[in-house]
Amino acid sequence: MNTSLLLSQILNGVVTGMLYALMGIGLSIITGILNIPNFAHGAMFAVGAYLVYTVINALGNFWLALILAPVGVALLGLVIEYAGIRRLYAAGHDYQLLLTFGLSLIVTEGIIIVWGPVGMSQPPPPLLRGGVDLGITIYPKYRLFVMVMAGLLVLGAWLFFEKTRYGAIMRAGIEDKEMVSLLGIDIHRLFTAAFALGAYLAGIAGALTAPIRGLNPLMGVDMLGIAFVVVALGGLGNLPGAIVAGLMIGVAQSLVALVWPEASVAVIFAVMAAVLLVRPQGLFGIR
Amino acid sequence: MSRAWLAVLAAVVVLPLVVRHAIATEIWIFAIFGLGLNLLLGYTGLLSFGQATFFGSAAYVGGYLLKHYGTNVFLVLALGVVVGAVSAAAVGYLCVQRSGLYFIMLTFALNQMFYFTAYQWTSVTGGEDGMPGVPRPRLFGVGLDDSLAYYAFAAVLFLLSLWVMTRIVESPLGKILVAIRENELRAEAVGYDAARFKLLAFVIGGAFSGLAGVLYAMLFGIVPLEAIGFVFSGNVVFATLIGGSGSLYGPLIGSFVFIWLSESVSVMWQRWPLLLGVAFVIVVLFLRGGVVEAWARFWSWRAGRHVAPGTAGDAP
Amino acid sequence: MTLLSTEALAKSFGALAAVDGVSLAVETGSLHSVIGPNGAGKTTLFNLLTGQFAPTSGRILFDGRDVTGTPPYGIAHLGIARSFQRTSLFPALTLLDNVWMAAFARHPSWRGLVWRRADRFPGLADRARAALAEVGLDGKADRPAREISHGEQRQLELAIALAAAPKLLLLDEPAAGLSAEETRRMVALVRTLKGRFTIVLIEHKIDLIMSISDRITVMHFGRVIAEGSPAEIQRNPEVRRAYLGGVAAP
Numbered sequence: 113m114n115t116s117l118l119l120s121q122i123l124n125g126v127v128t129g130m131l132y133a134l135m136g137i138g139l140s141i142i143t144g145i146l147n148i149p150n151f152a153h154g155a156m157f158a159v160g161a162y163l164v165y166t167v168i169n170a171l172g173n174f175w176l177a178l179i180l181a182p183v184g185v186a187l188l189g190l191v192i193e194y195a196g197i198r199r200l201y202a203a204g205h206d207y208q209l210l211l212t213f214g215l216s217l218i219v220t221e222g223i224i225i226v227w228g229p230v231g232m233s234q235p236p237p238p239l240l241r242g243g244v245d246l247g248i249t250i251y252p253k254y255r256l257f258v259m260v261m262a263g264l265l266v267l268g269a270w271l272f273f274e275k276t277r278y279g280a281i282m283r284a285g286i287e288d289k290e291m292v293s294l295l296g297i298d299i300h301r302l303f304t305a306a307f308a309l310g311a312y313l314a315g316i317a318g319a320l321t322a323p324i325r326g327l328n329p330l331m332g333v334d335m336l337g338i339a340f341v342v343v344a345l346g347g348l349g350n351l352p353g354a355i356v357a358g359l360m361i362g363v364a365q366s367l368v369a370l371v372w373p374e375a376s377v378a379v380i381f382a383v384m385a386a387v388l389l390v391r392p393q394g395l396f397g398i399r
Numbered sequence: 400m401s402r403a404w405l406a407v408l409a410a411v412v413v414l415p416l417v418v419r420h421a422i423a424t425e426i427w428i429f430a431i432f433g434l435g436l437n438l439l440l441g442y443t444g445l446l447s448f449g450q451a452t453f454f455g456s457a458a459y460v461g462g463y464l465l466k467h468y469g470t471n472v473f474l475v476l477a478l479g480v481v482v483g484a485v486s487a488a489a490v491g492y493l494c495v496q497r498s499g500l501y502f503i504m505l506t507f508a509l510n511q512m513f514y515f516t517a518y519q520w521t522s523v524t525g526g527e528d529g530m531p532g533v534p535r536p537r538l539f540g541v542g543l544d545d546s547l548a549y550y551a552f553a554a555v556l557f558l559l560s561l562w563v564m565t566r567i568v569e570s571p572l573g574k575i576l577v578a579i580r581e582n583e584l585r586a587e588a589v590g591y592d593a594a595r596f597k598l599l600a601f602v603i604g605g606a607f608s609g610l611a612g613v614l615y616a617m618l619f620g621i622v623p624l625e626a627i628g629f630v631f632s633g634n635v636v637f638a639t640l641i642g643g644s645g646s647l648y649g650p651l652i653g654s655f656v657f658i659w660l661s662e663s664v665s666v667m668w669q670r671w672p673l674l675l676g677v678a679f680v681i682v683v684l685f686l687r688g689g690v691v692e693a694w695a696r697f698w699s700w701r702a703g704r705h706v707a708p709g710t711a712g713d714a715p
Numbered sequence: 716m717t718l719l720s721t722e723a724l725a726k727s728f729g730a731l732a733a734v735d736g737v738s739l740a741v742e743t744g745s746l747h748s749v750i751g752p753n754g755a756g757k758t759t760l761f762n763l764l765t766g767q768f769a770p771t772s773g774r775i776l777f778d779g780r781d782v783t784g785t786p787p788y789g790i791a792h793l794g795i796a797r798s799f800q801r802t803s804l805f806p807a808l809t810l811l812d813n814v815w816m817a818a819f820a821r822h823p824s825w826r827g828l829v830w831r832r833a834d835r836f837p838g839l840a841d842r843a844r845a846a847l848a849e850v851g852l853d854g855k856a857d858r859p860a861r862e863i864s865h866g867e868q869r870q871l872e873l874a875i876a877l878a879a880a881p882k883l884l885l886l887d888e889p890a891a892g893l894s895a896e897e898t899r900r901m902v903a904l905v906r907t908l909k910g911r912f913t914i915v916l917i918e919h920k921i922d923l924i925m926s927i928s929d930r931i932t933v934m935h936f937g938r939v940i941a942e943g944s945p946a947e948i949q950r951n952p953e954v955r956r957a958y959l960g961g962v963a964a965p
Contacts, residue, residue, distance in 0.1 A: 378519065385493060585799075
């Protein structure tokens with residue numbers, strides 16, 4: 113085992129971990145405010161990736177795609193919430209959950225119909241090709257970019273929640289919806305905004321992932337379980353928790369991939385199970 | 400004998416005359432699966448989104464034993480139940496310690512763990528291709544290869560399962576689970592360790608799922624990877640909610656609806672999961688619990704004392 | 716003989732000391748009231764006694780044993796039953812089933828938990844009906860709990876506690892939200908329970924407290940500021956001070 117490979121893998125783990133954290137944060141927002149685990153969250157991740165692919169092939173510009181694709185996913189989220197979930201308030205959370213589940217089936221199959229069942233690759237933009245010499249190892253520029261980008265997004269999310277008024281409303285909404293609506297805030301707009309924001313984060317995570325992992329129709333489904341793991345470990349609405357949890361499983365996955373590649377995905381869930389055995393309340397939960 | 404039981408017996412007798420034997424068998428197998436889930440969902444108020452874990456695990460174990468060792472059918476069934484129960488105990492132990500949203504997410508995540516394990520462990524499970532070559536067993540020396548014979552076998556096991564579940568929901572445990580659903584704090588204050596009881600419900604649900612899984616493997620002669628996947632988990636939730644989680648017989652109705660739906664849709668198009676998803680969305684959006692609840696109430700009225708109070712519309 | 720006692724029992728939520736070093740002793744067969752302005756920590760005290768929260772420090776002794784940290788279901792099995800200030804029932808279950816749950820929990824044997832039909836447990840249904848009769852609700856035994864009036868729900872709240880045949884009854888404002896007539900009935904009911912059970916009672920209705928209690932503990936800001944017989948408490952200047960602005964002492 114040479115140190116160059118080891119460092120590369122750890123960095124890979126950090127990159128994927130940051131993306132996992134982004135997924136967890138987005139899921140946390142939707143789940144915390146709407147009170148349903150969003151089973152379409154993975155699908156939105158996949159749509160983000162496939163939209164980036166489409167826009168790049170149509171317009172030839174990665175940066176434009178990176179801006180447009182997540183917005184597209186956010187709009188999708190808006191439509192889902194407004195036309196679907198909102199209409200099921202009376203029926204209850206179980207039905208809203210089923211709706212997101214049904215939508216994930218539709219999206220996964222829809223992707224196969226439009227883009228085919230075979231995985232595709234998406235090269236990084238010319239600016240970010242090649243590697244950077246870090247001394248111990250040469251690391252792909254694009255992955256460093258993703259690390260920075262994800263970090264900025266997480267920071268942005270943190271600033272939004274801690275420093276802005278709307279962010280405070282959202283945090284309050286996660287804690288106590290009744291109180292929020294009693295304070296005169298339109299709870300329906302809050303729900304829609306939360307869903308769109310969560311969708312945006314899933315979309316941009318997907319958009320960033322495409323040049324790293326490529327695209328395949330099942331990428332959303334795979335990611336959904338991982339997003340759930342991040343939230344279960346980190347705690348709903350706990351932003352630092354999502355980061356710690358994401359990094360933990362990302363690095364664990366990368367390191368295991370070095371010695372036992374077949375188990376690298378299952379290890380994510382195994383780590384979750386192990387942590388929960390010792391701390392049933394998650395990493396940061398209170399008993 | 401209650402009118403509901405008469406109706407069920409009638410359905411069991413008439414069904415193979417009306418639809419293909421394999422579909423009829425599938426309906427009762429799925430009903431067993433649904434009964435297990437409904438103990439958790441309808442009675443205890445726990446939405447488990449990972450029941451395929453227990454269904455699939457039992458199917459793989461049962462299928463493997465039948466395929467490689469020609470194990471006695473009763474032993475296989477018993478082992479299926481045990482595998483379902485034990486895997487549910489392991490998963491349940493982690494899940495019941497968290498409530499509501501976390502519980503749902505954990506059942507799903509642990510389901511994924513089993514799924515990925517099955518996916519990778521190709522030497523045993525066949526991975527993506529599934530485990531083909533599961534033979535029909537012999538029952539008292541008689542082969543069950545004939546579709547009607549297997550239907551009778553599965554139907555009898557279904558009736559047995561229904562009877563067992565009826566006993567369970569009418570027992571003190573049934574009431575305790577409803578009490579925990581209605582007011583967990585009070586149930587604890589009155590002397591019930593809620594986590595223990597939830598785990599018990601989980602294990603029983605797992606046992607039923609395991610039985611269904613083994614029967615499924617023997618029906619189709621193959622254990623597909625999907626049997627342990629999240630779509631299966633979602634299907635049984637859909638079926639149970641649509642049938643009406645507020646009654647013992649809801650899963651039966653739901654099984655009819657779901658199997659009919661998925662069979663109709665699967666012959667239309669190769670991309671039929673899309674249509675299934677569309678069907679989910681339409682049913683969920685437009686029935687919105689309203690019509691279904693009325694239907695469930697109709698069945699509950701017919702079932703008389705077999706009502707578990709609590710509606711499908713209540714949040715877990 | 717002391718049935719229940721606490722030693723410097725304390726519970727803090729972050730910086731807030733909800734219960735701050737409470738030591739009290741309840742004699743077997745007595746009716747011991749806990750009074751104090753809103754926020755004094757009375758319900759938190761009950762939550763500590765029933766194991767809903769673990770105390771930050773201090774001990775709880777029941778029947779000679781240290782039961783600190785026992786979870787709620789364990790407390791129930793020790794013979795401590797509680798009624799809640801905010802009505803806490805099983806809405807979808809019938810009144811009979813609501814009390815039956817409490818009675819079954821305390822049944823010495825749970826054999827047949829999973830397979831015996833619930834109505835085939837001898838004696839339990841009788842115990843349950845007796846508890847309902849005690850509070851005057853046996854006529855409505857088969858109605859779902861969510862369909863009865865608020866006043867009747869408060870009675871059911873009490874019946875659930877009684878059905879457990881407890882050694883110690885913790886009653887948290889049984890008369891909360893009741894009309895004058897309903898309060899009179901509740902008072903009469905509590906009077907019939909006095910002597911048959913050891914009772915710790917939280918109440919705001921001072922005339923009820925004064926006329927029925929053997930001993931009174933007065934709490935304020937989580938601490939005990941006075942304890943004694945009703946007469947002693949009435950004369951206590953600290954108590955009067957604490958109540959200015961709150962519920963006035965007569």
